Amino acid sequence: MEDKVKEIFSNVFEVEISEVDNIEYQSVEAWDSIGHMMMISELETEFGISIDMDDVIIISKLSECLDILKKYIN
Amino acid sequence: MALIDKPEVFRKFKEFFNYVNKNDGKIGVKQRGIDINVNNACNLRCKHCFTNSPLGDHIKEWMDPKVISRIADEAHELGIFEWDLQGGEPLLRKKYLWKVLDAIGTERFYMYVTTNGYYLDQAAADKMAEHGVDRVSVSIDSMDPKEHDDFRGRKSSWERALRSLEYVQKAGMDPFLNITVGHFNAKSDDVKLLLDYSKDNKYTTLLNVATPAGMWSNLTEIMCDDEDRAYLIEMRKKYKNILRNLWNPFDRKNEAILGCNTVNRLYITPLGDVLACPYVHIKLGNIYESSLKEISTTGFQFSRFRNYSEKCLAGEDIDFAKKFMSTPGTSIFNPIDVKELIKKEKGIIELDTHLETATMK
Numbered sequence: 001m002e003d004k005v006k007e008i009f010s011n012v013f014e015v016e017i018s019e020v021d022n023i024e025y026q027s028v029e030a031w032d033s034i035g036h037m038m039m040i041s042e043l044e045t046e047f048g049i050s051i052d053m054d055d056v057i058i059i060s061k062l063s064e065c066l067d068i069l070k071k072y073i074n
Numbered sequence: 075m076a077l078i079d080k081p082e083v084f085r086k087f088k089e090f091f092n093y094v095n096k097n098d099g100k101i102g103v104k105q106r107g108i109d110i111n112v113n114n115a116c117n118l119r120c121k122h123c124f125t126n127s128p129l130g131d132h133i134k135e136w137m138d139p140k141v142i143s144r145i146a147d148e149a150h151e152l153g154i155f156e157w158d159l160q161g162g163e164p165l166l167r168k169k170y171l172w173k174v175l176d177a178i179g180t181e182r183f184y185m186y187v188t189t190n191g192y193y194l195d196q197a198a199a200d201k202m203a204e205h206g207v208d209r210v211s212v213s214i215d216s217m218d219p220k221e222h223d224d225f226r227g228r229k230s231s232w233e234r235a236l237r238s239l240e241y242v243q244k245a246g247m248d249p250f251l252n253i254t255v256g257h258f259n260a261k262s263d264d265v266k267l268l269l270d271y272s273k274d275n276k277y278t279t280l281l282n283v284a285t286p287a288g289m290w291s292n293l294t295e296i297m298c299d300d301e302d303r304a305y306l307i308e309m310r311k312k313y314k315n316i317l318r319n320l321w322n323p324f325d326r327k328n329e330a331i332l333g334c335n336t337v338n339r340l341y342i343t344p345l346g347d348v349l350a351c352p353y354v355h356i357k358l359g360n361i362y363e364s365s366l367k368e369i370s371t372t373g374f375q376f377s378r379f380r381n382y383s384e385k386c387l388a389g390e391d392i393d394f395a396k397k398f399m400s401t402p403g404t405s406i407f408n409p410i411d412v413k414e415l416i417k418k419e420k421g422i423i424e425l426d427t428h429l430e431t432a433t434m435k
Contacts, residue, residue, distance in 0.1 A: 037087060038091065
């Protein structure tokens with residue numbers, strides 16, 4: 001799962017895979033509100049899940065995203 | 075202010091994104107916004123005003139906040155995620171503006187106010203932010219103060235407009251610098267200077283194409299042609315902070331066209347008439363007589379509004395403008411009824427079918 005999430009972060013936020021651990025919400029141009037929404041949408045499609053809005057708002061870096069996804073993916 | 079700060083807006087925006095994605099990047103029949111003119115009075119006399127405010131047209135009607143609240147509930151139900159409060163000049167009566175914003179329930183919408191900026195000081199900007207406004211759009215016509223002031227019909231309007239954007243930014247809202255572009259200026263150095271100014275100040279630029287409506291009624295020579303359209307896309311790629319409502323905001327390559335937003339963004343007049351967009355003065359219904367859902371369904375029955383158009387019908391499709399926007403006396407307060415157009419269209423289809431059948435026999 002982690003590799004796939006990193007790939008999504010890299011594609012949506014337009015950074016190298018090696019950089020995805022170091023970026024945060026609004027720290028790069030592509031991770032604005034629209035980028036955030038595109039990332040959530042990609043995750044939902046990829047893993048066939050629907051992420052609650054409470055969780056959507058919390059995610060501001062890769063590690064938080066991975067923690068939250070564990071709730072949805074067994 | 076970010077979309078993510080308003081969870082309900084974020085949810086609706088995501089629905090919109092998913093719809094567009096599944097619909098090959100096109101807007102289709104997905105509702106997105108409300109443009110509302112709650113009162114048509116204005117302190118400026120702009121040469122291009124599409125609401126005929128400089129002529130004093132219906133400047134005394136103020137929409138009741140209770141009615142606005144009901145429209146907002148209906149819009150929210152339809153999945154509409156953005157509201158543009160415009161005029162007239164929304165800041166003429168600030169107390170009324172605060173009431174309207176509270177009535178809308180701004181936590182449910184990406185809320186913006188389009189103003190000429192003349193009465194927008196820091197206190198007003200802070201108050202707007204307090205009332206849940208996310209973005210303020212201010213139109214600038216030129217980097218030459220005299221040219222802007224002449225166009226707007228009032229001295230100091232350029233200086234005040236530019237300063238208002240600084241207040242907006244300081245208050246934490248999204249500052250949008252609006253530019254009206256037509257064939258007369260699309261490729262001009264002056265527009266380039268405006269684009270540079272907006273980019274340098276970390277604003278977003280919104281391009282509104284000039285339309286032969288209101289004070290510019292029947293002036294089709296002002297409309298952008300294909301070369302202008304292509305040039306604006308070039309600018310979109312170059313500057314990356316430029317938006318148009320018909321461009322696809324999700325396309326990172328800055329090339330894709332969402333399609334003309336008629337009916338997707340409904341325009342409501344102070345009389346409660348609902349038009350296909352601010353510039354296409356074709357009435358779809360009235361909010362005192364029908365629900366927004368019924369009105370939208372009626373609007374999409376007209377093929378020109380339902381079908382994809384990569385051109386802005388009002389500002390780039392000269393055939394549409396000549397056919398549907400040239401009736402003398404048409405205005406936001408005297409619109410053409412879409413039901414007549416639907417009836418005519420059905421008549422033509424029935425006639426075609428009849429002729430085809432007759433030919434086959």
